[in-house]
Amino acid sequence: MSATGFTGIVIIVLFVGLMVFFSFINKDRKTKNLRPIPAYDKIIQEIKVAVEDGSQLHISLGRGGITGPEFAAALAGLGILKKVIEKSSVCDQPPIASTGNPVISILAQDTIQRSSKAISVTDHDKNPSGELIGVTPFSYAAGTLSIIRDDNVSANIHTGWFGNEIIWITTAGERQSSPTIAGTSQLTAQSVIYASASDPLIGEELFAGGAYLGEEKIYQASISAQDVVRWIIIFIILASVLLNILGINTFFENVLAGSM
Amino acid sequence: MKIDLKSPFSTAVAIGVGIIVLAGYFIPSFTNVRFILLRTGLVLAAVALLVGIINLITVHIKKLGADSDNSGYSLILVISLLATLVIGIIDMVQTYLVGKPNYQMTGWIFTNIQLPIETSLLAVTAISLTYAAASILRKRMDIFSIVFFFVVLLVLLGSFSIPPATLPFLHVIREWILRVPALGGARGLLLGIALGTITTGIRVLMGIDRPYGE
Numbered sequence: 001m002s003a004t005g006f007t008g009i010v011i012i013v014l015f016v017g018l019m020v021f022f023s024f025i026n027k028d029r030k031t032k033n034l035r036p037i038p039a040y041d042k043i044i045q046e047i048k049v050a051v052e053d054g055s056q057l058h059i060s061l062g063r064g065g066i067t068g069p070e071f072a073a074a075l076a077g078l079g080i081l082k083k084v085i086e087k088s089s090v091c092d093q094p095p096i097a098s099t100g101n102p103v104i105s106i107l108a109q110d111t112i113q114r115s116s117k118a119i120s121v122t123d124h125d126k127n128p129s130g131e132l133i134g135v136t137p138f139s140y141a142a143g144t145l146s147i148i149r150d151d152n153v154s155a156n157i158h159t160g161w162f163g164n165e166i167i168w169i170t171t172a173g174e175r176q177s178s179p180t181i182a183g184t185s186q187l188t189a190q191s192v193i194y195a196s197a198s199d200p201l202i203g204e205e206l207f208a209g210g211a212y213l214g215e216e217k218i219y220q221a222s223i224s225a226q227d228v229v230r231w232i233i234i235f236i237i238l239a240s241v242l243l244n245i246l247g248i249n250t251f252f253e254n255v256l257a258g259s260m
Numbered sequence: 261m262k263i264d265l266k267s268p269f270s271t272a273v274a275i276g277v278g279i280i281v282l283a284g285y286f287i288p289s290f291t292n293v294r295f296i297l298l299r300t301g302l303v304l305a306a307v308a309l310l311v312g313i314i315n316l317i318t319v320h321i322k323k324l325g326a327d328s329d330n331s332g333y334s335l336i337l338v339i340s341l342l343a344t345l346v347i348g349i350i351d352m353v354q355t356y357l358v359g360k361p362n363y364q365m366t367g368w369i370f371t372n373i374q375l376p377i378e379t380s381l382l383a384v385t386a387i388s389l390t391y392a393a394a395s396i397l398r399k400r401m402d403i404f405s406i407v408f409f410f411v412v413l414l415v416l417l418g419s420f421s422i423p424p425a426t427l428p429f430l431h432v433i434r435e436w437i438l439r440v441p442a443l444g445g446a447r448g449l450l451l452g453i454a455l456g457t458i459t460t461g462i463r464v465l466m467g468i469d470r471p472y473g474e
Contacts, residue, residue: 005286012282015462066305067298072457075464078471102312103305107471109315131319132312138381146330165381167388185453187446194408196392198399203449207456210469218468222459229455 011229018225023217032211032220039181039199040212043080046155046179047088055154056093058147059084060169061108062160062184063100063140070161073185074104076207077160078111083213084157085115097130098147100140104160105132141165148172158182158197159206162189170196271467278465317341344369411437 001009050057061077064070081097088095097112099105108130133143145168148156156173158166162184170193173180182193183201193200204226210219277297284294320334347365354360393412396405418434420426463469 001287008286011458012462015458016466019459019462019466067302069457072460075460075469075471076456079460079469102308102310102315105312105315106308111471132316134316135309135312136378138378142381146333164385164389167385167392171388171392185457187449190449191408192389192392195389195396195412203452204456207453207460210463216468218463218466222463226455226459230452233451 015225015229018228019218019221022221022224026217026220026224034208034211034220034223037201037205037208037212039183039201039205040209042155042179042181042199043084043157043213044087046157046181047084047091050088050091050093050154053154054092056091056150056152057084057088057095057155057157058150058153059095059097059157060144060147060160061097061099061101061104062158062162063135063137064104064161065101066103070185073159073161073206074101074107076183076185076209078104078107080157080159080209080213081108082111082115083209085112087213093152096147096153098133098144099130099160100133100135100137102132102135105130137163137165141168144169145172148176148178153178155179155181158184158193159201159209160184161186162193164188164192167192167196174198271470274470275465275467278461282461282465313341411441 046057049055059077059081061074061081062070064074066074081095084095094116097108099108112130133147134140147153148169149172153176155178156169158169158180159182162169162182163186166182166184166189170180170182174196179199180197181199181201182197183206184190184193185206190200190202194202208219208223210216211223280290281294281297284290284297317338320337323334324331324338344366347369348363351363351366354364355362393409396409399405414430415434415437418430418437460469464471
């Protein structure tokens with residue numbers, strides 16, 4: 001096994017161990033030791049608004065597929081979709097989901113059906129819907145505009161894999177004066193979202209939806225595990241800088257090169 | 261009592277396949293199995309495209325029947341989709357059975373319809389991005405937005421090749437921004453995304469997040 005492979009296994013085992021550890025020590029289900037993320041507070045607020053005024057929430061899951069790094073963002077989006085459906089079960093109008101990838105579209109429809117069954121939505125006309133909008137970046141963006149412009153849509157949640165075309169989607173929400181909560185794992189699209197969305201999700205905030213919108217302990221435990229590993233990385237970076245300044249970096253280079 | 265064997269079975273298959281694919285990245289003896297499973301996944305994803313297209317047509321045919329302002333767009337979409345599909349089938353028959361040059365008519369559609377439309381949309385995107393950067397201070401007047409606005413302004417000025425933006429110090433500032441704070445920030449974000457991706461993946465492997473059915 002290579003050194004990279006060994007490091008990968010160590011990181012995964014460390015993550016699993018930390019998640020299990022934090023889920024055991026956090027006995028209190030109701031207390032959440034999480035820093036506030038305004039975008040998630042906004043989602044909860046908008047669900048309440050939708051319940052009160054009978055409007056609809058729109059969740060777009062981007063156009064990420066299952067074969068690349070974009071799948072993680074799509075999974076995070078699906079998790080948020082599930083939580084939103086569960087929380088908006090008493091809405092007159094169920095949420096609408098849109099995607100730009102056929103596989104994610106199938107997964108979204110499955111999530112919708114399962115969540116609707118779990119919250120006993122018996123009226124099929126009231127079932128939330130999931131649509132494949134378009135499979136190219138611009139066809140997806142252009143198709144999503146018609147949903148955003150629907151007067152009945154009170155807020156838009158864009159969580160998944162997007163490119164620069166998200167600017168169309170976020171500015172359309174702004175023109176409709178409806179709040180836009182958006183997050184992606186694509187770096188350039190993140191800067192676009194920061195500039196154009198009313199409530200952006202930056203960096204790993206996209207992956208924290210389960211902890212902020214749900215009650216399950218394991219989601220909060222995964223956030224705590226993430227924080228511990230983050231501190232370890234910070235420590236390694238600072239130690240590397242210090243060793244570099246002291247001129248000890250060649251020692252590790254020699255060890256890695258096997259020339260010691 | 262009705263026991264649903266489908267859900268534990270699908271969960272076990274998904275977790276098992278996930279673990280084997282993950283192991284294939286670290287343990288060389290699993291590499292071949294990983295490739296077989298990934299190839300199977302790719303074939304299934306291609307089949308999903310057909311399901312997605314059926315879903316797209318169904319949704320828009322329903323919209324045609326409904327009293328909606330957007331039903332005109334739905335009509336155009338359905339006609340275009342069916343026309344392209346028919347042309348694609350004719351092209352395929354001509355290419356493989358008659359022996360004509362490869363996908364001539366489909367190529368014409370992409371070159372003369374799809375490409376110009378997407379290019380013009382890209383141009384509009386550039387304008388929209390500039391507008392968004394300019395209007396950020398109207399949306400959120402905080403320290404981060406002010407920094408974002410001025411950094412965008414400096415980088416844009418440093419990129420111009422017309423006076424007075426050709427001053428040497430602007431190029432130096434632009435290069436420094438791109439090499440030091442922008443690169444550092446991007447790496448920080450990537451580390452955060454990587455951590456989020458790992459936890460999401462582990463939750464799927466542990467069966468906590470199940471996007472594949474109960």
